[in-house]
Structures are given as C-alpha cells and as structure tokens.
Amino acid sequence: MNEPHTSEAKPLDFIRQIVARDRESGKHPAPITRFPPEPNGFLHIGHAKSICLNFGIAGEFQGRCHLRFDDTNPTKEEEAYVTSIKEDVRWLGFDWGEHLYFASDYFEQLYQFAEQLIEQGNAYVCDLSAEQIRQLRGTLTEPGTNSPYRDRPVSENLDLFRRMRAGEFDDGSRVLRAKIDMGSPVVLMRDPVLYRILRAHHHRTGDRWCIYPMYDFTHCLSDMLESITHSLCTLEFQDNRALYDWVLDTLHTPIHPRQYEFARLNLSYTVMSKRKLRLLIENGLVDGWDDPRMLTISGLRRRGYTPRAIRGFCEEIGVGKKQSWIDMGVLENAVRNDLNEHAPRAMAVLKPLTVIIDNYPDDQVEMVTAANHPKRPELGNRELPFSREILIEQDDFMEDPPAKFFRLGPGREVRLRYGYNITCTGYEKDPETGEISVVHCTYDPASKGGTPEGRKVKGVIHWLSAAHARPCAVVLYDRLFMEEDPESDKETEFTEHLNPDSRRLLQGCYMEPALADLPIGKPVQFERQGYFCKDQRQEDPLAPLFNRTVTLRDSWAKLSQK
RNA sequence: UGGGGCGUAGCCAAGUGGCUAAGGCACCGGGUUUUGAUCCCGGCAUCCGUAGGUUCGAAUCCUACCGCCCCAGCCA
Numbered sequence: 001m002n003e004p005h006t007s008e009a010k011p012l013d014f015i016r017q018i019v020a021r022d023r024e025s026g027k028h029p030a031p032i033t034r035f036p037p038e039p040n041g042f043l044h045i046g047h048a049k050s051i052c053l054n055f056g057i058a059g060e061f062q063g064r065c066h067l068r069f070d071d072t073n074p075t076k077e078e079e080a081y082v083t084s085i086k087e088d089v090r091w092l093g094f095d096w097g098e099h100l101y102f103a104s105d106y107f108e109q110l111y112q113f114a115e116q117l118i119e120q121g122n123a124y125v126c127d128l129s130a131e132q133i134r135q136l137r138g139t140l141t142e143p144g145t146n147s148p149y150r151d152r153p154v155s156e157n158l159d160l161f162r163r164m165r166a167g168e169f170d171d172g173s174r175v176l177r178a179k180i181d182m183g184s185p186v187v188l189m190r191d192p193v194l195y196r197i198l199r200a201h202h203h204r205t206g207d208r209w210c211i212y213p214m215y216d217f218t219h220c221l222s223d224m225l226e227s228i229t230h231s232l233c234t235l236e237f238q239d240n241r242a243l244y245d246w247v248l249d250t251l252h253t254p255i256h257p258r259q260y261e262f263a264r265l266n267l268s269y270t271v272m273s274k275r276k277l278r279l280l281i282e283n284g285l286v287d288g289w290d291d292p293r294m295l296t297i298s299g300l301r302r303r304g305y306t307p308r309a310i311r312g313f314c315e316e317i318g319v320g321k322k323q324s325w326i327d328m329g330v331l332e333n334a335v336r337n338d339l340n341e342h343a344p345r346a347m348a349v350l351k352p353l354t355v356i357i358d359n360y361p362d363d364q365v366e367m368v369t370a371a372n373h374p375k376r377p378e379l380g381n382r383e384l385p386f387s388r389e390i391l392i393e394q395d396d397f398m399e400d401p402p403a404k405f406f407r408l409g410p411g412r413e414v415r416l417r418y419g420y421n422i423t424c425t426g427y428e429k430d431p432e433t434g435e436i437s438v439v440h441c442t443y444d445p446a447s448k449g450g451t452p453e454g455r456k457v458k459g460v461i462h463w464l465s466a467a468h469a470r471p472c473a474v475v476l477y478d479r480l481f482m483e484e485d486p487e488s489d490k491e492t493e494f495t496e497h498l499n500p501d502s503r504r505l506l507q508g509c510y511m512e513p514a515l516a517d518l519p520i521g522k523p524v525q526f527e528r529q530g531y532f533c534k535d536q537r538q539e540d541p542l543a544p545l546f547n548r549t550v551t552l553r554d555s556w557a558k559l560s561q562k
Numbered sequence: 563u564g565g566g567g568c569g570u571a572g573c574c575a576a577g578u579g580g581c582u583a584a585g586g587c588a589c590c591g592g593g594u595u596u597u598g599a600u601c602c603c604g605g606c607a608u609c610c611g612u613a614g615g616u617u618c619g620a621a622u623c624c625u626a627c628c629g630c631c632c633c634a635g636c637c638a
Contacts, residue, residue: 011576130636141564185565187634196636215638460596528597556598
C-alpha cells in the first residue's frame, strides 16, 4: 500500500483529507481505524467498500485497522459468521495482524462504565415495557414524556441494575436508560436504552450474561478502549453521533474517537441488505450465501471475481456523503479490467456445431501454437491439436448472413484462431428438426501462419478439434434482478423482480484438453466469450463445471440488436 | 409544522473566490488488431438544484426557496 501523495495523484476523498489533516497537525500521526461487522450474516460488496476504506487508510497512512466483531445481540449472531467474515476480509487482501477484537470481550468493562453512569446520576433503571417506552418517546414533532422511574435514587438504580445482571428479573421487564433529555429534537437522545435483559446463549460468552449492552453504548466505548482515531460508519448513523459523543463526554474518557459518516454503496439490479439476502436464501430463491449470483464476497469469489477487481471497484466508486447508485456495469467492468490483464486465454465451444474440412487429410493431426495471452508473451504458449473435423460455435454460422456478419456462411471465409483460414462450401440440415447439423469447408494450407498477403479476412472464430475436445458444462450467470431498483415499488415484493434467466446451465459444451488441469477458482478467458472459472462444486469428474464470471464486451451483440 | 444530512453531465466524482468546470464509467465517431476483446485517438456540462444578493470576479461567500435521504427497535 502506498502513501497518498500530494501532486497529480488521485484526489483524496473527504475522509482521507481529514486523516491527512490530523496527521499534519500532529493530532494523530498514525490513524487507527476499525471494521466492525456484526456476525449475523455474510459480508457483501457493500462491506467491501467499508473494508477497503478502513484498511486502505490504515495502509496508506502507516496506521492500523482492527477487525472487531460487534457481537452484542446473541439472538442473531453465530460463530459460523465470524469464521466467514474473517475468511472474506483476508481473501480481500487485508490483514488485521494481532488486532482481532470482540465487543463481547468488553462486556465486563462496559458493565463497569454503566455503573459509573448510574453513580453519576446519568442513567437509571426503567420498569416500563417496550410498548410503554415507545408511547412516551413522543414523535418526530412532539417531545417525549419523562418515565416515572426517571428520578429513582442512585442507590436504587445501582441495586436494581446489579440485580438485573444477577438474573433476578424477567427478560424485557426492565432496562437501563441514559438520562439525557426527553424533549430533545433528536429522538435518539430521548433517554435511550443502554442495557436490556435477554436470556440468550452468546456464541462467545455463553450464558455468563443475561443483560446485553446496546449498540450505541457499546460502539463508542469499544472504539475508545481500542484507541480508535477515526471511527467510520455509514450515513444512517449520523444522528447516533450525538449519543456516541454524549457517552464518552459524560464518562470523561481519556480518549475520544471521532465518528465520520460516508454513503453506503447501492448497486443497481440487486439488493444489498443482509435481511433481504437472507430472505432470498430462506425462500430457496438462491442456493445460499455463496450463490454466484449473490453480491456477497463469497458469492463473488465463487463467481470468479478477484480481490484485485473488487478493490479496484471500491477505489473507482470513491467515498462521499451523497447517497449514490452505482450501475452494475461498473462492477462488471472492474472484473473485466482485471481479468483482461491477468486471465490466461483458452478456447471452449459452448454450443457446438460440427465443421468438416473436406480437403484436410482424414487421418492427419497437427499441432498449432496458441498464445496464452495476446499481450503477455511471458505467459507462454500452448499447442493445440488441429484435425479434419472441428467444432465451432453455432452462433458463428448463419445460413443467410447479413453483410456485417464477419463469420461463417455459405461461400464465406473466416480465420480459425491460431489455425487456418477456412471457406464454407456447404452445409447439411437434420431432416427432422431442420437444424443445421454439419458445415462443410475447405481450408487454405497457405494460411497457417496468417492470412496470405493481399487477402483480407475480417472474421476470426474459435474452434476445437472434435476428436480432442473434452466435455464440460457451463453456467451462464446474469443479473439476479430485472429491475434497476428492485425495492423501489412499495406495493411489490422485491422478489417478484427476480430475473428468471439469472442462471442457465449449458451442458454438452467442449473445452480444450489442457483445461482439465485448471485449478478450481482460477480465472480463464474463453476467447471471444468471457471469463470463467471452475466451480467449487464438481459433480461430474468427466465434465468439469465452469461459472461464467462476466462476458466480454460485445459490440456485435449491440450492433445486431439494431 | 422537529432534528440530522445531501444536491456539479445518463452514473460516480474532483473543485474550498480568479487560466477555456479534473478524471472514470456509459455513450457516439475514427484507427490498430489472428478475440466484433484489448489498445489508441477524438467528441461528450457556456454551466455547477432554483431565484436573488455580495464582489472587478462565485460551482465556491450570503439569503430565501425547491427536491431527495435518514431518525419515533429492549437491531446494528
């Protein structure tokens, strides 16, 4: 990670400007940030933005970034999510070193701070029910009403709170509240709940506690205990900052981290909230958190996205305070950019059509040399078998092609990538189905190294020697939703906008032999088609399954639409 | 009718009183090309939510208005 520079570099976003200013003023020579996920689901692309921001700043400014699990609600959190989150952050390329923390490790200290608040007269035990508290809270335009328990003496509050901890009261029967201002225009400041009684098994503290601290009380103190300098969160927490500061100010903590808010990531053609992602899973609309159509980190990984592509995407979209909608195309473009540079090329035929080269010797097989990457010779070459009968893509032949179609058709000549030029001499149809079954061609022996001088052949198509091709299967993924904003219409459930063609399984595909040894997850470009990788699930050992990460840009598809 | 934020091209996003308003994506032209890919070149806001005002000079300062987002969980 590099130092952010002053001249001619990318301009700093507003948070990095603050960090830079704090460093220059000597206030914080090295920033300490944190990524604070709640372990209640898998990480998604929106989290990646936050991860890249927090860890990115730490790297660029020689600070550090903590990974802290915000695990204060045992009813929703699980160890399995802790595991997956750690894996995903690491996979994205970030390292928290020794700095792995859990808010639950602070429970005892947090409890002591709560007692301090009580002793100072800044918190009280309230016996109102959740419903009563809600009623007395007021509305956005009307102030709230003081709880009848608001003026309990300190000694009684302390006694009650200790008994809450000791388990003497039922769940929900009492809470600890901050004594702030029921008339505050900021609803959050109307004596917010700090602790609730909850008998739930916690994934780390087990049954040691039956009271659990709330987010607003926990987060600021956790930041303080870890000496966080810049506490970065999303826009919807802007109001919470008042409470964040109130807790630290009232407790007179020696350290007071500052909270800054940035806009969360919204992407078109998808949903981002964990709640909705979970709904898709629970209703069987996708296969799980790592379904390649999901924009979870694990889904993207399985789909073939690389950490570099995701980081590049996060860098490209920037960080600001304006609620923004990034087009899905920007994400897709980010993988294309990365994979174009790094993925080796190979050939595969997804919908095969047999071509017989009539003037090629029946029993002959020769090897042709193909580059693994057109711009990176250091990635080497491979040898491909060529023979009389080959397989091409059905889409690369038309009986009656328009002039702009640069591929095969009666009488037309094309170049076989890395092979020969062939000219179509005829074709056969299946008498039953009427589908084209075989295309006949002749090849030009003089065209092996390239199209001979003076002749211009515009079209280049991919192919496979029929006798040498190996079977494979491919899953073509497309956007999960058909609507740009699946959540826009309040009347319709977002799941009704699911794209029925978001996943298409293609069987009976063929690939070049060397692909049999390609490791799972390693990206490869199928020339002229897109980027693919072997799926982690391989049920048929004789026909590996590939996931399509993203298509290549296709200006012909665009043209032919017109 | 409360509070907190935000408004620069189709989408992001620089700009923090003074040359013709960065850059990216998308889009449109053209060139190169054994991937209709990549790459390269060119085009793309007389204008910065609107209306006034301050100033020699404003997207940048002031005023008013308009629009959008968030907040009434014992979720985070």
